Amino acid sequence: MNAVSELTKGVYRENPVFRLALGLCPALAVSTSVENGLGMGAAATFVLLGSNIVVSLIRKAIPAKVRIPCYIIVIASFVTVVELVMGAYLPELSKSLGIFIPLIVVNCIILGRAEAFASKNGIFRSILDAIGMGIGFTFALVLISALREILGDGKLMGYMVFGPNFKPVLMMILAPGAFITMGLLMGMFNVIDERRQRKG
Amino acid sequence: MDVGTFLAIIIGAVFVSNFVLMRFLGLCPFVGVSKDPDSALGMGMAVIFVMTMASLVTWFIYVFILEPFGITYLRTIAFILVIATLVQFVEMVIEKTSPALHRSLGIYLPLITTNCAVLGVAVVNVEDFIATGLPLGASFIYTVVHGFSAGLGFTLALVLMASIRQRLQLGGVPKAMIGIPITFIVAGLMAMAFQGFSGLKI
Numbered sequence: 001m002n003a004v005s006e007l008t009k010g011v012y013r014e015n016p017v018f019r020l021a022l023g024l025c026p027a028l029a030v031s032t033s034v035e036n037g038l039g040m041g042a043a044a045t046f047v048l049l050g051s052n053i054v055v056s057l058i059r060k061a062i063p064a065k066v067r068i069p070c071y072i073i074v075i076a077s078f079v080t081v082v083e084l085v086m087g088a089y090l091p092e093l094s095k096s097l098g099i100f101i102p103l104i105v106v107n108c109i110i111l112g113r114a115e116a117f118a119s120k121n122g123i124f125r126s127i128l129d130a131i132g133m134g135i136g137f138t139f140a141l142v143l144i145s146a147l148r149e150i151l152g153d154g155k156l157m158g159y160m161v162f163g164p165n166f167k168p169v170l171m172m173i174l175a176p177g178a179f180i181t182m183g184l185l186m187g188m189f190n191v192i193d194e195r196r197q198r199k200g
Numbered sequence: 201m202d203v204g205t206f207l208a209i210i211i212g213a214v215f216v217s218n219f220v221l222m223r224f225l226g227l228c229p230f231v232g233v234s235k236d237p238d239s240a241l242g243m244g245m246a247v248i249f250v251m252t253m254a255s256l257v258t259w260f261i262y263v264f265i266l267e268p269f270g271i272t273y274l275r276t277i278a279f280i281l282v283i284a285t286l287v288q289f290v291e292m293v294i295e296k297t298s299p300a301l302h303r304s305l306g307i308y309l310p311l312i313t314t315n316c317a318v319l320g321v322a323v324v325n326v327e328d329f330i331a332t333g334l335p336l337g338a339s340f341i342y343t344v345v346h347g348f349s350a351g352l353g354f355t356l357a358l359v360l361m362a363s364i365r366q367r368l369q370l371g372g373v374p375k376a377m378i379g380i381p382i383t384f385i386v387a388g389l390m391a392m393a394f395q396g397f398s399g400l401k402i
Contacts, residue, residue: 021228021231021380022228024224024227024228024231025224025225025226025227025228025316026224028224028227029223029224029225068284069281069284072280072281072284073277073281076276076277076280076281077277079276080273080274080276080277083273083276084273099320099323099324099327102275102276102279102319102323103225103316103319103320103323105276105280105319106280106315106316106319107316108228171392174391174395175221175222175224175391175394175395176388176389176391176392176395177388178224178388178391179384179385179387179388179391180384180385180388182384183377183380183381183382183383183384183385183387183388184381184385186380186381186384187374187376187377187381187382188376190375190376190377190381191376194375194376
């Protein structure tokens with residue numbers, strides 16, 4: 001596989017959220033507005049990049065038996081960095097993401113990439129993989145949160161989309177809206193796939 | 201410390217802010233292990249046990265180690281390590297003492313380490329009960345009760361979902377929606393029902 005496809009596979013073909021059903025909790029919980037979605041995506045991408053680099057560097061030094069705890073410590077350190085930096089410079093975002101910042105530790109995407117990719121590949125490919133997966137995760141978050149924000153709040157990044165007479169569907173911002181949006185999007189991706197296969 | 205507060209914590213964790221349907225924690229096992237009610241119940245029991253233990257242990261870690269030394273920013277690292285170790289330990293103890301229980305719970309235990317609901321309950325405990333300046337005894341009891349009832353809420357959602365999914369196999373689900381997508385739609389409808397509890401005040 002060449003470098004470009006390593007970078008782009010996360011966006012559609014192996015999208016962590018829609019395809020592999022990983023990282024579902026943050027994808028649903030913080031996707032109430034596009035800003036939150038972007039913030040979470042950026043935080044997770046940073047952690048993913050850091051952990052992939054470190055895991056790839058120390059992969060030969062870690063005994064196979066204790067590799068999972070080692071990965072978890074590496075990931076948790078980067079999460080703590082994000083937690084502190086975000087609390088210091090972006091206190092509002094940090095408050096609206098709430099407990100989902102420390103919970104990046106148990107985001108299965110990050111541990112999954114460390115185990116499935118960074119522990120077997122060199123540093124350059126691991127960086128590309130981390131960026132690709134990070135973009136895919138951010139893309140999924142932005143897609144879900146844009147739909148929910150437009151329908152549930154009538155806004156997109158603070159701008160009114162439908163004009164002042166639009167009555168927002170409050171349900172879309174609340175928990176049920178998140179589940180239903182997710183279900184419909186996954187269904188849509190399945191339909192697109194099927195169409196493609198029939199053509200190809 | 202009175203009965204009303206306990207009731208509020210229990211009802212709050214099981215219904216009003218149900219960990220799966222309202223707080224979006226523990227979705228991976230919720231989608232993955234909800235295929236038949238029996239294994240859902242097994243998973244639920246394992247989660248109740250681990251969540252209660254994790255609440256108990258993280259309370260001690262936070263109050264007696266992290267706070268006195270002023271290193272509460274290491275919370276995430278400390279908690280995830282303790283939880284991972286705890287799950288391993290619980291598995292070993294169950295294997296030695298009760299092979300029958302191990303056979304029914306064993307396969308679910310390793311899955312629980314990466315269940316974000318367990319770390320989630322520990323973090324929520326810190327924010328709601330420990331860092332709010334409650335007296336030690338009260339915060340300890342509330343933490344453990346909250347851990348237990350959060351597990352109970354998780355089990356309730358999991359078993360309900362497994363029962364619904366069993367029925368769904370007989371229904372005509374559109375081909376593109378089979379599996380995870382329809383599970384999310386059902387979860388959305390369940391969340392709508394649980395939204396009805398949100399006005400509940402005790």
